[in-house]
Amino acid sequence: TGEDAPLELTDGFHLLIDALKLNDINTIYNVPGIPITDLGRYAQAQGMRVISFRHEQHAGYAASVAGFLTKKPGVCMTVSAPGFMNGLTALANATTNCWPMILISGSSEREIVDLAQGDYEEMDQLAMARPFCKAAYRLTYAEDIGIAVARAIRSAVSGRPGGVYLDIPGAMLGQTMDAAKGAQSLVKVIDPAPRQTPAPGAIARAISVMKEARRPLIVIGKGAAYDQSDDVVRELVEKSGYPFLPMSMAKGLLPDTHPQCAAAARSLALKDSDVVIMLGARINWLLSHGKGKQWGEPGGKKFIQIDIDAEEMDSNVEIAAPLVGDVGSCARALIDAMENEGIAPPEAWLDQVHSKATVNMEKMASRLQNNSNPMDYHSALGVLKQVINEQPDTILVNEGANTLDLARSIINVHKPRHRIDVGTWGVMGIGMGAAIAASIETGKRVLAVEGDSAFGFCGMEVETICRYKLPICVVVFNNNGIYRGDGENWGGGDDPATTSFVPDSRYDMMMEAFGGVGVWVKTPDALRQAVNAALASGKPTLVNAAIDPAAGKESGNIGNLNPQSVVAQA
Numbered sequence: 131t132g133e134d135a136p137l138e139l140t141d142g143f144h145l146l147i148d149a150l151k152l153n154d155i156n157t158i159y160n161v162p163g164i165p166i167t168d169l170g171r172y173a174q175a176q177g178m179r180v181i182s183f184r185h186e187q188h189a190g191y192a193a194s195v196a197g198f199l200t201k202k203p204g205v206c207m208t209v210s211a212p213g214f215m216n217g218l219t220a221l222a223n224a225t226t227n228c229w230p231m232i233l234i235s236g237s238s239e240r241e242i243v244d245l246a247q248g249d250y251e252e253m254d255q256l257a258m259a260r261p262f263c264k265a266a267y268r269l270t271y272a273e274d275i276g277i278a279v280a281r282a283i284r285s286a287v288s289g290r291p292g293g294v295y296l297d298i299p300g301a302m303l304g305q306t307m308d309a310a311k312g313a314q315s316l317v318k319v320i321d322p323a324p325r326q327t328p329a330p331g332a333i334a335r336a337i338s339v340m341k342e343a344r345r346p347l348i349v350i351g352k353g354a355a356y357d358q359s360d361d362v363v364r365e366l367v368e369k370s371g372y373p374f375l376p377m378s379m380a381k382g383l384l385p386d387t388h389p390q391c392a393a394a395a396r397s398l399a400l401k402d403s404d405v406v407i408m409l410g411a412r413i414n415w416l417l418s419h420g421k422g423k424q425w426g427e428p429g430g431k432k433f434i435q436i437d438i439d440a441e442e443m444d445s446n447v448e449i450a451a452p453l454v455g456d457v458g459s460c461a462r463a464l465i466d467a468m469e470n471e472g473i474a475p476p477e478a479w480l481d482q483v484h485s486k487a488t489v490n491m492e493k494m495a496s497r498l499q500n501n502s503n504p505m506d507y508h509s510a511l512g513v514l515k516q517v518i519n520e521q522p523d524t525i526l527v528n529e530g531a532n533t534l535d536l537a538r539s540i541i542n543v544h545k546p547r548h549r550i551d552v553g554t555w556g557v558m559g560i561g562m563g564a565a566i567a568a569s570i571e572t573g574k575r576v577l578a579v580e581g582d583s584a585f586g587f588c589g590m591e592v593e594t595i596c597r598y599k600l601p602i603c604v605v606v607f608n609n610n611g612i613y614r615g616d617g618e619n620w621g622g623g624d625d626p627a628t629t630s631f632v633p634d635s636r637y638d639m640m641m642e643a644f645g646g647v648g649v650w651v652k653t654p655d656a657l658r659q660a661v662n663a664a665l666a667s668g669k670p671t672l673v674n675a676a677i678d679p680a681a682g683k684e685s686g687n688i689g690n691l692n693p694q695s696v697v698a699q700a
């Protein structure tokens with residue numbers, strides 16, 4: 131250009147978008163507002179998908195699930211203070227689930243925040259975010275956007291994945307700079323999540339433990355699902371001949387119908403196993419911290435643990451053979467070593483586990499056939515089990531208490547990362563964000579099986595589902611309450627029980643309100659017909675399934691976690 135040609139400029143808005151796109155991040159889950167409303171518009175103008183939600187918590191859940199499904203950080207964008215706080219729950223949940231997500235929130239200028247001068251939506255968001263995420267960064271200058279986005283991406287996906295916070299003061303977005311210099315300031319991250327191979331000595335130690343095993347078990351966790359080394363995991367399971375127990379979001383890495391699947395014989399597998407291989411799964415509350423009668427005789431077990439985070443070892447019980455590395459590399463190294471050492475499959479033990487699983491599945495099968503009206507959980511889930519068996523490419527989203535615990539054991543999953551649920555925390559309200567992200571990121575049909583209370587945490591997002599015309603079928607298990615619908619007011623007063631809802635609420639009319647299909651069903655046949663029609667049409671659909679209010683158990687399978695009052699019962 132000539133001497134007097136106008137300088138071509140860029141600005142913070144466009145550099146942030148360019149940095150995300152340069153790193154193959156093409157979707158933003160957000161709620162617009164000051165100071166990011168135009169940022170979303172420019173992102174859309176630059177070809178990014180910008181999915182606007184009705185509440186930041188669900189935009190955040192969507193971003194975290196996008197991270198789980200794609201191994202790239204899902205991006206949630208919010209306004210400052212209250213919008214940031216709404217997103218923070220999802221960021222903390224992503225970090226707890228070890229899923230990569232970046233929360234980008236607009237913020238007030240430092241000089242006002244630091245003097246507490248009372249700005250619009252003023253909050254020291256960087257300080258507030260730090261305890262709930264892996265890393266937190268704040269931008270001040272547009273020229274730093276390239277390196278900041280690179281840092282945020284690498285922090286989110288390297289090692290144990292998790293949530294990262296990126297704070298963007300409003301004024302920074304408006305800063306301009308020379309476009310050529312701006313382009314040079316961008317960074318395309320190189321190998322942000324490198325494979326981490328286990329030390330040879332660690333492999334040898336694990337093999338020596340496996341050699342002693344007579345009744346081994348492999349517990350597969352969502353870290354293995356996230357790793358996407360599906361073939362190597364299958365090879366490890368099948369070559370070892372070990373029974374495997376999938377945790378809820380590892381279901382489908384090997385199909386639940388696999389002959390080595392021990393899910394239906396969980397109690398036997400946990401109690402009688404003598405060597406347990408934890409494969410991208412934590413020994414935490416979901417596994418009773420590796421202790422108690424569920425695990426058989428104290429000290430009767432040896433644990434081999436495969437985890438990318440060295441500090442996870444010995445978190446709850448002693449790990450005899452820690453294998454630090456990614457699931458794919460560790461599994462590969464174990465398979466090679468097993469072949470050299472001639473580790474024999476435990477046929478008798480596998481037969482024992484398989485026969486127990488078969489007996490338990492037959493017992494369950496009879497409960498799934500009943501055509502009761504109103505339906506109970508088993509008759510409704512028997513229908514959805516069959517639907518997923520017939521359409522295994524449908525992604526299942528699931529939350530609730532009874533609705534969660536029973537669906538987890540009744541609905542088989544046939545493909546990796548085709549079940550998304552409440553995760554390590556057990557969070558209610560993840561359903562709609564998860565369903566939207568699963569649909570946006572995979573283009574697949576999504577079946578969201580929601581307790582009516584769980585749905586209540588995120589129900590407004592059915593408008594988002596309709597607005598983007600997403601092929602999502604929401605089935606609300608409407609038992610008129612939390613856990614059950616027949617609760618009583620312990621004070622005997624006129625107020626409803628603390629756990630009850632308006633009886634026979636018409637959730638289906640909510641979907642109709644926004645142009646979707648709403649169906650109220652009371653029998654298994656009607657449920658089957660409505661769900662199959664929804665999956666066939668791809669139209670946003672809400673099936674309001676009446677469930678017997680007396681059918682559930684308090685807190686589903688985890689009622690034992692509730693503290694009891696001895697005084698009240700005196």
Ligand SMILES: Nc1ncnc2c1ncn2[C@@H]1O[C@H](COP(=O)(O)OP(=O)(O)O)[C@@H](O)[C@H]1O
Pocket residue numbers: 226227228290291350351352353354356357377378379380409410411412413414416436437438439442455456457458553554
């Ligand atoms: N790519 C990976 N390779 C190995 N371990 C991983 C990987 N990604 C995550 N992890 C680990 O997997 C574990 C997941 O455990 P958890 O979330 O408790 O699974 P689940 O609830 O399914 O048992 C975490 O300890 C995390 O550090």
Ligand SMILES: Cc1ncc(Cc2csc(CCOP(=O)(O)OP(=O)(O)O)c2C)c(N)n1
Pocket residue numbers: 529530531532533534556557558559580581582583584585607609611612613614682686
């Ligand atoms: C953010 C948050 N707030 C409260 C809770 C506590 C809870 C756990 S399960 C549940 C809802 C169970 O009722 P639902 O109707 O969904 O299912 P069903 O048993 O079939 O009737 C609640 C409120 C959690 N986990 N997270």
Ligand SMILES: [Mg+2]
Pocket residue numbers: 581582583607608609610611612613614
């Ligand atoms: Mg309920």
